[in-house]
Amino acid sequence: xxxxxxxxxxxxxxxxxxxxxxxxxxxxxxxxxxxxxxxxxxxxxxxxxxxxxxxxxxxxxxxxxxxxxxxxxxxxxxxxxxxxxxxxxxxxxxxxxxxxxxxxxxxxxxxxxxxxxxxxxxxxxxxxxxxxxxxxxxxxxxxxxxxxxxxxxxxxxxxxxxxxxxxxxxxxxxxxxxxxxxxxxxxxxxxxxxxxxxxxxxxxxxxxxxxxxxxxxxxxxxxxxxxxxxxxxxxxxxxxxxxxxxxxxxxxxxxxxxxxxxxxxxxxxxxxxxxxxxxxxxxxxxxxxxxxxxxxx
DNA sequence: ACCCAGGACTGAT
DNA sequence: ATCAGTCATGGG
Numbered sequence: 001x002x003x004x005x006x007x008x009x010x011x012x013x014x015x016x017x018x019x020x021x022x023x024x025x026x027x028x029x030x031x032x033x034x035x036x037x038x039x040x041x042x043x044x045x046x047x048x049x050x051x052x053x054x055x056x057x058x059x060x061x062x063x064x065x066x067x068x069x070x071x072x073x074x075x076x077x078x079x080x081x082x083x084x085x086x087x088x089x090x091x092x093x094x095x096x097x098x099x100x101x102x103x104x105x106x107x108x109x110x111x112x113x114x115x116x117x118x119x120x121x122x123x124x125x126x127x128x129x130x131x132x133x134x135x136x137x138x139x140x141x142x143x144x145x146x147x148x149x150x151x152x153x154x155x156x157x158x159x160x161x162x163x164x165x166x167x168x169x170x171x172x173x174x175x176x177x178x179x180x181x182x183x184x185x186x187x188x189x190x191x192x193x194x195x196x197x198x199x200x201x202x203x204x205x206x207x208x209x210x211x212x213x214x215x216x217x218x219x220x221x222x223x224x225x226x227x228x229x230x231x232x233x234x235x236x237x238x239x240x241x242x243x244x245x246x247x248x249x250x251x252x253x254x255x256x257x258x259x260x261x262x263x264x265x266x267x268x269x270x271x272x273x274x275x276x277x278x279x280x281x282x283x284x285x286x287x288x289x290x291x292x293x294x295x296x297x
Numbered sequence: 298a299c300c301c302a303g304g305a306c307t308g309a310t
Numbered sequence: 311a312t313c314a315g316t317c318a319t320g321g322g
Contacts, residue, residue: 028303122304128320129303171318176305213305234303253312277303301322310313 019075020103021054027278029107029223031117031130032137032151045074047110049148076105076226084228084268091264093244094272096286097279104278106271107223111191112184113151114224119180119211120173121219128169135168157181176211183209199227214258218270228268231261237273240280243290 021041025033033043040053050063052071061071072078088094113133120132133151140156141149157165158181165174183189189209194202199221206217221230233241233254241257242248245264265272280286 118303119305121302123302123317124304124319125302125321131320166318169319171320172316173305173318175317211305215304219303232303235301236303281303299322302320305317307316308314310311 018103019054019059019077019105020101021052021059023101023104023278024075024107026126027101027104027274028126028281029219029274030109031126031133032113044113044151046070047150049144073108076108079226079228084271087266087268088272089264089266093240093289094265094275096283097272097275100279100283100286101275104275106226106228106274108226109224110151111194111220111224112154115180115184115191115206115209115212115216115220116151116157116177118216118219118223119176119209120170121216122173122176122211124173132169136165139164139168154181154184158185173211179210180212195225199229202227203230222270222274228270229262231258231265231269231273233258233261233273234277236280237277239290239292240276240286243292248293 022035024030025035025041025043030043033041035041036051040051042049042051044050045061045063045066048063048065048070050061050066052059052061054060059071059075085098088098116136117129117133121129124132136157137149137151140152140160142152142156143149152160157177160178160181162174162178165178168174170177184191189205194205197205202221202225203214203217206212206220207214212220215232215234218230218232221227222232238254238257241261242250242252245260246252246257261269261273280290
């Protein structure tokens with residue numbers, strides 16, 4: 001404890017009925033959280049810095065202007081979890097994935113930052129996306145404390161130079177992010193309106209943004225707008241589907257896997273997708289099960 | 298040295 | 311409509 005006066009903070013607690021912070025915050029949906037040396041998590045909820053940790057059955061979060069409602073919503077603990085899980089198919093792979101990390105939750109994050117994160121995600125590893133997020137904050141974000149920068153607004157990114165963006169290790173994604181920022185700043189696409197649209201129209205609107213294809217649109221719908229039916233298929237989920245649900249067939253096309261996923265995993269398929277994604281990337285048994293057949297050499 | 302990463306865009310069929 | 315080529319950069 002420092003002797004200095006603390007900034008005004010609100011402390012709160014809730015019984016989350018199971019929330020695995022480590023799994024949730026490292027599962028490739030959020031990219032601005034860092035684990036502290038004592039196992040807590042520093043990050044942002046609704047644009048406000050905070051510190052989050054779990055003690056037994058209680059989740060604690062501390063940060064200026066933080067509310068119980070905001071934390072509950074962010075961690076997706078206000079949804080009908082029991083109904084969601086009950087809607088899952090009786091499926092041995094999904095069952096294993098859920099068993100691997102039962103406390104994994106789908107977050108509901110800020111749409112703008114989530115959009116940027118996934119525009120930057122193309123052909124990047126999760127750690128690198130987090131690094132880009134940190135660079136953008138440091139270079140262009142509003143300072144809100146020592147070594148603490150908010151995520152830059154669309155207007156700010158729109159007025160940056162493409163060279164500034166490239167300096168944040170964006171590579172070829174710099175142009176995408178730059179154009180996207182201008183589109184949002186000029187109101188060509190409204191992230192607020194998207195919240196009111198049906199998922200299909202919301203997806204089409206998102207895909208009008210530069211750097212946003214079907215996969216990124218689905219990530220934003222799932223991880224920011226709470227559209228649990230959105231089912232992103234990245235290289236990992238494609239691997240799971242192909243190897244475990246299509247018997248390793250090499251010719252099944254992406255569109256068919258998307259159709260299958262919608263039918264098979266149901267109205268909250270995106271949630272199932274997140275269990276599968278985390279499972280295949282972290283459970284050695286899953287990796288072994290989904291390993292492609294050895295190519296003849 | 299080589300392959301891969303939570304892909305999207307472009308231009309040619 | 312489908313399909314290969316291309317786009318930077320860092321990790322394993």
